Each structure stands twice: as C-alpha cells, then as structure tokens.
Amino acid sequence: MSDALVECVPNFSEGRNAVIVESIVSAMAVEGVSLLDWSLDSDHNRSVVTIVGPPAGVLESAVRGAGRAAELIDLTSQRGVHPRIGAADVIPFVPVQGISLDQCALLARQAGQQIWSRYGVPVYFYEAATARPDRVLLEEVRRGQFEGLREAVKKETARQPDVGGPDLHPTAGASAVGARRFLIAYNLYLDIPDVAVARAIAKEIRQSGGGLTGVKAMGVLAHGRAQISMNITDFMRTPVGKVYAMVKYKAARYGASVTEGELIGLIPEAAIERDSEWMRLFKEFDSDSRIIERRLERPLSWPASLPAGSGLR
Incomplete structure (x- = not known):
C-alpha cells in the first residue's frame, strides 16, 4: 500500500472558540499528511477537519487530534444544535486510492484502540468498521447524545463502547470511529x-x-x-x-x-x-x-x- 491514500474527516465538538480548534488542528500535523480543509460552525458548535495521506500517517494524525480535543473540550458545558457524544465526536476513514473500504475499516479499528489506550476515551465503531448491525448507522450510536449515553452505559450493556469503558470519559465522552465512502x-x-x-x-x-x-x-x-x-x-x-x-x-x-x-x-x-x-x-x-x-x-x-x-x- 505504498501509494495508498486515505482521507479522514474528524468532527470536533467545538465551533465557537477558534483558538481551541486551531490548537487541535495544529496537534494533527504529521509528516506526509496533507491538511485540505478545516472550518467552524458556531450554531452547530462543531468543527470539521479534512486530511489526506498514507494510512499510517493519517491514523496518527487523527489519534493526535482526538487526544488534543479530549484535553480541551468539556462536553458538560458544551451546547450546540448538532448531536454529539464526544469531544472528538466522529472520526471516519475514507478510501481515496490504492486502499479498500475493508482496509480503512481495519485502520479505524486500530485508531480506536489507540484513542482508548493513549487518552482513555472509549470508542464506538460504526459503518464499515463495526461488526454489530445495531451500530452501522451513526445516528444509532449517538442516540441520546452525550448526556443520555452517559447514563445508558451504566444500565444497558448493549449501549457500552466497543473499546474501553464501560463508562464514558467524564468530559470528553466517547468517539465514534468508522470507515465509509465519500460523503x-x-x-x-x-x-x-x-x-x-x-x-x-x-x-x-x-x-x-x-x-x-x-x-x-x-x-x-x-x-x-x-x-x-x-x-x-x-x-x-x-x-x-x-x-x-x-x-x-x-x-x-x-x-x-x-x-x-x-x-x-x-x-x-x-x-x-x-x-x-x-x-x-x-x-x-x-x-x-x-x-x-x-x-x-x-x-x-x-x-x-x-x-x-x-x-x-
């Protein structure tokens, strides 16, 4: 996969403090990985970052971004119109060239393991990265948002994360990590x-x-x-x-x-x-x-x- 290119589009639950978002994006800088776009939305209180590069570099970039977001974003005080369960809310891996969707799913699972082991943020896998039919749809994973999911995992084993947990991170929640086509x-x-x-x-x-x-x-x-x-x-x-x-x-x-x-x-x-x-x-x-x-x-x-x-x- 020497010529493989993967896109990753992390969504972070901060769209009002540009300094925080810039710090997260800065933390994602990895040699060989290109920054294609980043934007903030104050009403949604959400930012979206687009990166592309070789699989290993993109994985490391996304994981670093998740770690920085966990450090800087506190969901107990975050409000916006967009549903969210985590500081690094959604992290999808997308095949661009020389790599299959199944390989991106493996990359997503590796990223999820690292997000938990390095930062203590539990992870749910969705779309092509999940083996559970009830977690294919992102909206099902995010049902109840941070506040509802935080309570649900204490009572329902079926709602607990795929990696880490069973409780959510107290301020950073959980991340949904997946693999999908272009959106x-x-x-x-x-x-x-x-x-x-x-x-x-x-x-x-x-x-x-x-x-x-x-x-x-x-x-x-x-x-x-x-x-x-x-x-x-x-x-x-x-x-x-x-x-x-x-x-x-x-x-x-x-x-x-x-x-x-x-x-x-x-x-x-x-x-x-x-x-x-x-x-x-x-x-x-x-x-x-x-x-x-x-x-x-x-x-x-x-x-x-x-x-x-x-x-x-």
Whole structure:
C-alpha cells in the first residue's frame, strides 16, 4: 500500500472558540499528511477537519487530534444544535486510492484502540468498521447524545463502547470511529425562522423516513434561519441536484423558499453540476479550495503550535 491514500474527516465538538480548534488542528500535523480543509460552525458548535495521506500517517494524525480535543473540550458545558457524544465526536476513514473500504475499516479499528489506550476515551465503531448491525448507522450510536449515553452505559450493556469503558470519559465522552465512502455535507437555508418547518422537511426527505436514498437530514435553527442540514452518503445514486429539488418542492408546500446553499468540507469533482441552480445558491464557491481533487494539489499549511495561555481551557 505504498501509494495508498486515505482521507479522514474528524468532527470536533467545538465551533465557537477558534483558538481551541486551531490548537487541535495544529496537534494533527504529521509528516506526509496533507491538511485540505478545516472550518467552524458556531450554531452547530462543531468543527470539521479534512486530511489526506498514507494510512499510517493519517491514523496518527487523527489519534493526535482526538487526544488534543479530549484535553480541551468539556462536553458538560458544551451546547450546540448538532448531536454529539464526544469531544472528538466522529472520526471516519475514507478510501481515496490504492486502499479498500475493508482496509480503512481495519485502520479505524486500530485508531480506536489507540484513542482508548493513549487518552482513555472509549470508542464506538460504526459503518464499515463495526461488526454489530445495531451500530452501522451513526445516528444509532449517538442516540441520546452525550448526556443520555452517559447514563445508558451504566444500565444497558448493549449501549457500552466497543473499546474501553464501560463508562464514558467524564468530559470528553466517547468517539465514534468508522470507515465509509465519500460523503457530502450539504445545508440549505429557508427564508423563514420556523425550525418546525425545517424539521418536517428533513423528516420527509431522509431515507429513514421513506425519502431519498442515502440522505440523512435534520432541521435546525442556524444564523437565525431555518436550516435543513444533510449528509448525502451516495451522491451517485442521489445527486445533490435531486436533493435540492426535493427540498425546494417541500419548502414551497410550506410556503417557504430556499435562499442559500452551503457545503461543509469538500466535494468530489464527480458531484459537481456547473451552472446548476443548486450551485448558484452558494454565496461563494472556489473550485480550487472546495473540490477535493483540486485541493489535493494545493493543500493548506498546518497552523503553528500555540503557546501556553493562548485562550485555551
């Protein structure tokens, strides 16, 4: 696997303190691993980092990020509209080239073992990394969030972590570590603040509600507007344009309009539909920084390590 490339997209439960997030990203710097993207969302109180590199380097980078997050993020005081069970909430490994999904699943399991042994944060495996049917879906692993899961593991052995535990880490919770294909994180904003409408639309369009294949969705209030926050897990079967058209149609039935689109992280070239209506709704879209194949050619510089007392917890 000398030419193998793996993507990892850790999601951290901090989106309001840029100093903390920068410290986490800085800790992830490993030789041979490229930083492709990192962003914060204050309403979701969440940050998303995208890295690519050889399997061993990406594993080490992700594990270091989880350790730094456990040190700096306290879930007992963290609040946001996005569900979470851990400081390093979700850590998915994604095959890019020269590596299979099964090999990424093995990488995920190795990462999970190291997160527990090095930092004392228990781990749940999901999607291709799990052997348990009840843990394939991330939303099932995160059911009850940190607060509910913290109590559930004390009473239900079926809810206890795959690695470590049985109790969650008192402030860092647990991490969900998995392996999956490319995922597109796509948000749409409505011209109304009524979050009930966004939740109704999300329920109707997501696969679990009988909607679109490979679509997960939730309705939230973000930046004072109703938002449908979505993950498109199979954009070849369900293109972004189809998702947008369905949300637009559903919104109209509630007397609302879609006013803006938003990407979180990167998008594959194959998912792009230039001059389409859904792409025109982005406030800005720079192909070199948003398309993963192009970003691979021009990765970001890693942020410098921060000195002690730089606004960290």
